[in-house]
Amino acid sequence: MNPDALAEALLAVIAPLAEARREGSSAGLTAADFPLERPRNRDHGDWASNAALKLGKAVGANPREFAQEIADALAATDGVASVEVAGPGFINIRLDAAAAGALAKTIVEAGAAYGTNDSRSDEIINLEFVSANPTGPIHLGGTRWAAVGDALARILQSQGAQVTREYYFNDHGAQIDRFARSLVAAHQGDPTPEDGYGGGYIDDIARRVALAYTDGGANDIDALEPAAKQEAFRELGVGFMFAEIKQSLHEFGVDFDVYFHENDLHISGAVDRAIARLRELGHIFEADGATWLRSTDFGDDKDRVVIKSDGNAAYISGDLAYYLDKRERGFNRCIIMLGADHHGYVQRLMAMTAAFGDEPYVNLQILIGQMVNLVKDGTPLRMSKRAGTIVTMEDLVEIVGVDAARYALTRSSADSNLDIDLDVLQKRTNDNPVFYVQYAHARTHNVARNAAASGVDRSAFAPELLTHETESALLGALQEFPRIVAFAAETREPHRVARYLEELAGLYHKWYDNCRVIPLGDAPVEDVHRTRLWLNDATGQVLRNGLHLLGVSAPERM
Template identity: 85%
Template structure:
């Protein structure tokens, strides 16, 4: 019996009890109004409900007394082994072994669909992440967003949302000019400009540009030469970025070029729209957004007095472009150095008549530090002082890198211990979870060799405490994924998988799927195989949401 069935049973019990106390009090009451949660202490039961506390005033009853009435009726429900009233009116519910154990078959039958639903089918989401400038390899902050952003997309899609993963390609502005000057200097054998980019990759790109240019690039005048290095160099650099992300398991649906906003008149259209809405004013020859009226700490220049578009104008045009493309949710993932940018973006959202944090959400990620031999790692072979995505993957591999970057809240700085991630031991969290999955397959292979199959299922035989705990955790998976989607926090899935792996290992140590010696295969062995395979399926589903592989052998 799952939470949906139990909520329905609660409704069937509570509705007549409520009507008996106060006619009309159950009108409009649904199963969704009767929340269930897992007790922190499993000795208190499989499920707990505060329905009596929530409805006591509506029905005109003492909460504990009303809870007693609900308990007396609910205990007659098939599959419910016991119901107790605790505290001021909490209801603790214990399922019988058959009702609890039936979940194992439900999971196996559902397969990859277990944990998914269509609750967010009305959400059309533009998820913008990474968006690193094409001036160098992706650094660790961008790598963290690559892993987290892709996981968020997978989790949202598992809940029915339509998600477009988008990379904002910044090919407009001073950073690109600095990049081009750095390439020119490297080509000429000159020192890196004071505000330029260093690292061996600059020399690599400069050589590729010189070879790819149709003709002798040295015959060009300085301005034309810099433009050639800018155009070809940005193309080569961004191709490398896309390839690195692809090898990291992250591909985008849309690569949006910033230049399009300025070349297509999108900035002018955004200003015109905001002017119609009454949020634009002119001062000192410049065009301003009156953002202080919308929660910002100061008004913002959109068009400078010299007629040039301010940087913020691109944000206005880009947001309007996304909304015009049909997205009703825009999620932007930014680095820690952009924290002060959030208020102006929310003011922008409100200026267009949208609801901040609903139509636009900004996620801020904190810094990542690599630790090796107990010391921070700060040097890259290729990028000089910036440690990159490629550096991390080269050391620990894609799976360990993605898992390590998604298992902690992005609200906090993250120290990644490379020595731990290279170990094949239980203190390496990705190994611990992947090994649990591989163990479920090993059990399955050994079971097949011993004649144990899933030809029968007797859930009432799953009555050991380790089975109760494992089933309870398996039943939590859909709720964990749904909550991770709601709060955009994939680390909740990772931490859940670690807990599930621990419970599975404990069950493995206490219950046998394969008979000892020449003992016959019995229904209990076949039933335990269902539970083993159900656990493997949930581990596989969860790892898939994080973009991490689920090996069958380790």
């Protein structure tokens, strides 16, 4: 019996009991009003409900007495082994072995669809992440967002949401000018400008720009006037750098649906349209020769200059135009992932959302990510072979590989600082979390191969035979997978899937040590072996589904 079926059975019991105590008290009740939870202590049963506590007052009953009425009625339901009342009115439910074990077949038959649903089909989501400036390789912070953002997109899609992965291409502003000046200096053999970019990649890009310009035209790049020369390095250099960024992300398993150019906002009139919309809504005013957004009306700590007194657009003008552009493209959920240094932007962005007439934290959601540190031989790793001053995505992948990098970056809450021990991630031991989970998956395939060689197949299924305590624990965890994924989507926290997989792997390894799928010696193959093969394969399927949500491979052999 799955949780949905049990919740419906619970509703079928509660509705007439509530109606008998107080007429009309069951009106409008649905199974969703009685969420089931897994007891922390499995000795308390398979599921727990606080329905009596929630409804006691409404029906004029003592919650514990009402809980006992519910328990007595629910105990007669097929598939329910026992029901007990605990504390002030909690209901603990234990399923019989056959009802609990039936899940193994359900999972195998569902395959990759197990854990998916269409509950978020009304959400059209623009998920913006990474968006690193095209002035250098992706650093560790951007790498973390690449892993977390892509995993979040997968999780949201598994719950029916329409997700567009978007990269905001910062090709407008002072940082691009500094990048261009750095390339020119590298080409000419001059020192790096004081506010410029250093590292071997600058020399590489500068050489490629000079060669490309010569190949593409009749004149050598050094024949250009200084301003034209810098513009040539800017245009070609940004193109080369961004191509490298896109390639690095692709090799990391992350591809975007849209690459949105910041510069387009300023040359297309989008900024003017956004200001005009806000002016129509009465939220724009003029003062001191500048144009302002009255953002204090929406919780901001001060009003914001949109167009400066010199006529140039302030930074927030791009935010206004970009948000409006997303909404006009049909997105009803805009999620933006930002680094910790952008924490102060949240309040003004939410004020902007409200000024447009939208709902802060609903139409616009901001996720803040914290720093990542790599540790090697007990010492922080701070220097890149190529970038010089920062550790990059390529550095991490070169050391531990894509799978370990992605898993390590998604298994912790993004809003906490993260220290990654590279020595641990390079080990093929249970200390390495990605190895631990992947090995569990590979072990399920090894068991299946050995079972086939020994004549054990899935020709029979007798779930009532899955009575060992490790089987009960494993089935309980497998049943939790859809809820974990749904909760990860709701909270925007992919790490919950990773931590679940580690728990599931641990329970599988314990089951493997205690329950045989293949008979000993010349003992005959029995239905218990065939049924355990179903459970083995179901576990492999859930491990595979979970790893896929994180963008991590599920090897069949290790």
